[in-house]
Amino acid sequence: MPEAVSLGRRLGSPAARARCAIRAASLLIWLGFAVACNSTSDAKAIASQLAATATALSNYYTALHTEVVNTDQLNDLEQGVTGLPYDAQVRASIMDTAVEIQKRADMANDISTLAASLTQLTTSTGAADASTAAGKLASSAASIKPLAQMLPASVTAGLAPAAQEIATAIQNHKIREAAQHIAAFLDNFIKLYAAEESACKTINDQYVGISGTLSLWFVANGQTDPAGYSSALAKLALAPYGLTAKIDAATQTKIATTQQLFIGQKSGDLIAAHTAASKAMEDALADIAARAADVVEAKPLPGGVAPPSLTTVNQWAATISAK
């Protein structure tokens, strides 16, 4: 019996043969990706690192978005308590910025989805899913407009085509090309991120500034709860000994005088936390971009070198998002 006929009989129905063909093609894609990465474990490690980095990036931008949206509400609050007018034009600028930050969070999510799909290439829908994810990334990247900085137009303009090239290359099972375009995308993105760091810093600074200013107003006007604040502070001293605070009004007032110092210190901490998170994010992006470039050049990945920690980024984002 000819081999082809035997194989066809063993496969059974046309649908089964189609599924087999898809699996075979997907396997070839995965093998191609693995070859580009020198080994399957390298491929999975890179894709996982990219997914984790992009998730942290999404958390970072989501927290920043929260700060901008909260700033809008804080301006309303400021208008209410101090009478400082909050005009529609400024509100529109703030909401435009919020939209632009949200686009970056969405794009980071799309990078994460693409990276996760690269680890699933051997499934029957793996290649199609990865191609779709890359196409979605191209779409979200196309909507990005740079924040306050000067960038060569080629950087933002290069994001969407690079993502589209990733989709096309995966569709055509040209995995080394896909890896090249992923590296090109990351290279462009890291330039965008670095150029926008100052804009992101100013967004955080003004959020901390306006929330701190309003907090001081509440303290100065006796509009905070001295019992809650003094109890929380006293707990620091008493909790190790299993004791519970019961503070009289006079002592509450004394302790409350430290609230202004606390606000000043906390404002400094929030600014420092964002600076650290921003730097950690930049380091993580630089690392994954370098590893992606190594894949393209078929260089061996550094064994035993852990990628930069994303804990600082995720912790800062959780702090802001929890507010």
Next chain:
Amino acid sequence: MQDALAAIEQNYMNLNQQLAMLSVNCTPDQKTALMNQVVAARSAYWSCVNKAFHDDDPQVVSLTSQLSAANQQLCNAVQQMGDIAGTLTQITQAVTLASSLASMVISA
């Protein structure tokens, strides 16, 4: 941080943070004038956050330098709090610089 945006941010944040303290020593008219300046400073700031500057434009460089100096003078004046009318004049000059600089922003 980008110098032009940083100077505009500092102008707005300083005024916003000092608003309550400055208001204490103001007449009602002065308080209205002060609030108008804070609103203008905030407007200048937010009109730049989502935009870009030509950092190499000599006019941007010059205005940024003038605004940074005005911000510093304003900090000193606010700390000394000698003459509220004089301080308001300095505030107006600094915010005018911030608005002029903000008007040089280009669409992204």
